[in-house]
Amino acid sequence: DQQVKQNSPSLSVQEGRISILNCDxxxxxxxxxxxxxxxxxxxxxxxxxxxxxxxxNEDGRFTVFLNKSxxxxxxxxxxxxxxDSAVYFCAAKGGSGNTPLVFGKGTRLxxxx
Amino acid sequence: GAVVSQxxxxxxxxxxxxxxxxxxxxxxxxxxxFWYRQFPKKSLMLMATSxxxxxxxxxxxxxxxxxxxxxxxxxxSTLTVTSAHPEDSSFYICSAREALSYxxxxxFGNGTRLTVT
Numbered sequence: 001d002q003q004v005k006q007n008s009p010s011l012s013v014q015e016g017r018i019s020i021l022n023c024d025x026x027x028x029x030x031x032x033x034x035x036x037x038x039x040x041x042x043x044x045x046x047x048x049x050x051x052x053x054x055x056x057n058e059d060g061r062f063t064v065f066l067n068k069s070x071x072x073x074x075x076x077x078x079x080x081x082x083x084d085s086a087v088y089f090c091a092a093k094g095g096s097g098n099t100p101l102v103f104g105k106g107t108r109l110x111x112x113x
Numbered sequence: 114g115a116v117v118s119q120x121x122x123x124x125x126x127x128x129x130x131x132x133x134x135x136x137x138x139x140x141x142x143x144x145x146x147f148w149y150r151q152f153p154k155k156s157l158m159l160m161a162t163s164x165x166x167x168x169x170x171x172x173x174x175x176x177x178x179x180x181x182x183x184x185x186x187x188x189x190s191t192l193t194v195t196s197a198h199p200e201d202s203s204f205y206i207c208s209a210r211e212a213l214s215y216x217x218x219x220x221f222g223n224g225t226r227l228t229v230t
Contacts, residue, residue, distance in 0.1 A: 009154075032216045043119070043206050043221030044157070051216060089157065098215045100147045101208075105156040 003027045004092050006104035015113045019077040023090030023104055026071065030092040034101065035064060035075045038087045047088075048075070080111045116140055117209050119222025126197055126229055134192045134225045136207030142187035143209035147219065148180075151204040160205075163190040197229040 005024045013019045021035075031052040036044035050057040050064045050073065057064050063076045077084055087108050091101040116139040126132050136146055144165045149157040161182055162170040169182035179201075181193040194201055204226050208219040 034218055036221075041122075041204075041224065041226060043117075043208075043223045046218040046220065049218060093216065096215060098145045098210060100159045100162060101219055102159075103149075103157040 001026075002104075003030075004090055004102050004104040006090055006107050008107050009105070010108040010110070012110045012112060013080045015082055015111055016079045019075075019080045019084065019109055019111065021075040021077075021088050021090075021107050021109065023073050023075075024071055025073075025092050027092070027094060027102075028071070029094035030102075032093040033064070033066060033073050034091045034093075035062075036089045036091060036103075037084075038089060038106070044089055077109075080109075082111050082113050085109055085111045117207060117220045117222040119207055119225055121225060122223060123226045124228070126227070128198055128229055129196055131193055131195045132197055132227060134194075134205055134207070134227075136190045136192070136209075136222055138188045138209045138220075141209075141211045143190075143211075144187060146184060146190040146207055146209045148182065148190075148192050149206045149208065151206065151224075157206065160192075163192075165190075194227065197227070199229045202227055202229045 034049040035047045038044040048059050048062045048064050050066050066073045087106040089106045090104040118137045120135045146163040148160045150160050151157050160175045163182045163184040165184045171177045184190040206224040208221045
């Protein structure tokens with residue numbers, strides 16, 4: 001049973017336009033959400049996170065939106081750049097301790113010049 | 114920022130041999146480290162939680178006698194794949210969190226690509 005779902009395995013966007021990556025979760029105990037970027041043969045790199053007490057967090061070109069009632073979050077990248085092409089993983093954490101992250105399957109973003 | 118170093122980045126071994134993968138936190142102490150595994154085009158699956166000075170906690174379906182974890186110091190955890198078989202070929206990644214806040218990102222090593230022939 002997948003607790004974090006990324007239903008789009010891939011996404012293509014033109015350079016300069018907005019990229020929107022979506023993520024759904026099922027576990028209502030999750031209270032901290034993150035997005036990671038990953039290149040082949042490398043570990044994931046942290047991008048941005050959001051706590052469940054917020055509904056939006058912005059960092060430069062990256063914005064994460066959280067809709068708790070829908071158990072849905074999204075990552076917006078604007079403007080998209082060719083260097084953004086990578087696999088993006090949504091991750092979630094629940095509980096107050098030093099607990100692991102649960103990952104979605106990832107979405108491969110291709111930004112076309 | 115926090116850095117996690119993983120070594121080796123790539124290893125090829127023969128079936129039946131053992132392989133050790135090291136994970137170090139370079140500029141912070143990590144009482145807990147997490148080992149993940151990624152199959153091609155799949156998500157990162159948690160294998161085990163490594164706790165400094167105590168036994169690791171393994172996820173369901175992960176054989177603790179095959180994947181030996183040792184967390185001997187606050188900056189080093191090792192994963193040993195014992196009697197490796199071709200089906201153990203995968204991408205193994207370790208991660209750790211600075212103990213400032215538990216609601217903070219995990220920092221990942223660069224992973225180890227294991228190929229068992």
